[in-house]
């Protein structure tokens with residue numbers, strides 16, 4: 243645009259101020275070079291807005307309706323590439339965690355597995371491919387209990403001294419219990435919440451700064467019970483609903499820092515978890531999903547950056 247044709251000047255965000263006949267281009271340029279303006283220009287803007295083409299307008303944006311509608315519907319327009327990233331898998335010694343670690347490594351991500359069973363973690367890490375499309379992959383593992391708040395500190399130390407970065411955390415750790423609430427012992431209620439909610443939050447408190455640096459992601463398996471309360475699963479369901487609530491709030495809290503938070507409402511899956519319940523016996527359940535397919539859908543959800551992957555998405 244020719245300088246003489248320019249008649250609009252920079253106003254506050256979203257507001258045009260007309261000043262007919264006066265070209266503000268020079269003024270806009272000199273403002274742009276001031277530290278205050280540079281700081282404002284660097285501010286993240288809502289993902290559904292795009293700057294107007296007019297170079298005189300520095301803080302006015304058009305609404306991108308497609309992006310806004312997608313955002314409201316729970317999606318974002320971005321696609322995250324996992325190749326060359328480093329991802330921590332909590333519960334990598336478990337069935338879903340193992341499939342997830344393999345699926346992530348298959349996408350070219352380095353993996354640090356976390357769990358209590360060092361033998362299974364070591365075997366998993368040894369089985370992962372060591373080369374990805376973007377070069378050699380660095381894998382490792384840390385044995386520890388999520389109910390120990392210090393696990394997050396050790397993990398951060400490991401990440402700083404090893405891979406030197408953290409791009410994502412996938413939480414596939416968890417325990418289950420069945421039976422009426424009256425029949426569920428206090429210590430089981432406590433362990434459900436410590437493992438499924440409190441431990442992951444303790445660990446996220448310590449690792450989120452690394453994810454902010456990398457504009458990374460957090461993906462946590464809550465489960466279908468998070469939004470479909472089920473008799474005989476009051477304590478387990480409440481712990482998973484709490485995890486899902488934390489994910490929604492964190493998604494809002496971290497939106498400006500570019501960290502994606504994904505809540506995974508996985509339905510019943512054939513991992514044998516029901517046979518490892520802390521207490522009670524599982525109700526009769528239909529045939530569960532294939533864990534390998536569930537892990538692939540989870541990784542696709544991470545790549546899409548969808549805030550919630552609902553149970554129906556796994557069908």
Ligand SMILES: NC(=O)c1ccc[n+]([C@@H]2O[C@H](COP(=O)([O-])OP(=O)(O)OC[C@H]3O[C@@H](n4cnc5c(N)ncnc54)[C@H](OP(=O)(O)O)[C@@H]3O)[C@@H](O)[C@H]2O)c1
Nearest residue numbers: 333335336337338357358359388415416465510511513515
């Ligand atoms: N399978 C399903 O039908 C289903 C459905 C919905 C949601 N989910 C959720 O999906 C996640 C994975 O389940 P899964 O079926 O793969 O079960 P799994 O094979 O039993 O895996 C559970 C994982 O959690 C880890 N873990 C448990 N307590 C821990 C603690 N205190 N500290 C650290 N790690 C701990 C286990 O580690 P160690 O083995 O090393 O102790 C294991 O790696 C769980 O959160 C589960 O609630 C499962």
